[in-house]
Amino acid sequence: MLLSKILWGYVILANLFGWASMGYDKLQAKRHGRRLPEKRLFLTAFLGGAIGLFVGMCQFHHKTRHRSFQVLVPMAILFNIVLYVLVLGGR
Structure with a gap:
């Protein structure tokens, strides 16, 4: 129970x-x-912040035309969802 709350806290943060x-x-x-290096933004996405990064892209109209962001951010979202389900799904 406590571990689940900690993990959800990490996801939110x-x-x-x-x-x-x-x-x-x-x-x-x-x-x-x-500026922040693009590598840092991608690292943030793949370490659990992909959905927030995507929402920020849409809200701030930033990096939306960059092909690398159009491809890698959705990939990171799928990666994050799979991890969330595997780690938090049974809790």
Whole structure:
């Protein structure tokens, strides 16, 4: 029970972090500031934040035309869902 709550907390935080990362990168792009590397955004997606990253892409209209994001973010979402079901499904 406690482990399940911890894992759900991780899922929520990872997705909030993914969403915030996309918003931050969009803000920095507008300001011509220091940007987040795309590799870091993809790492965030594959470590559990893919849904948040996708929501951020749509909400902030950021990276939506990049082919790599069009392909890898949905792949990361599927990967995350499979992991969530395997790890949290029986709890």
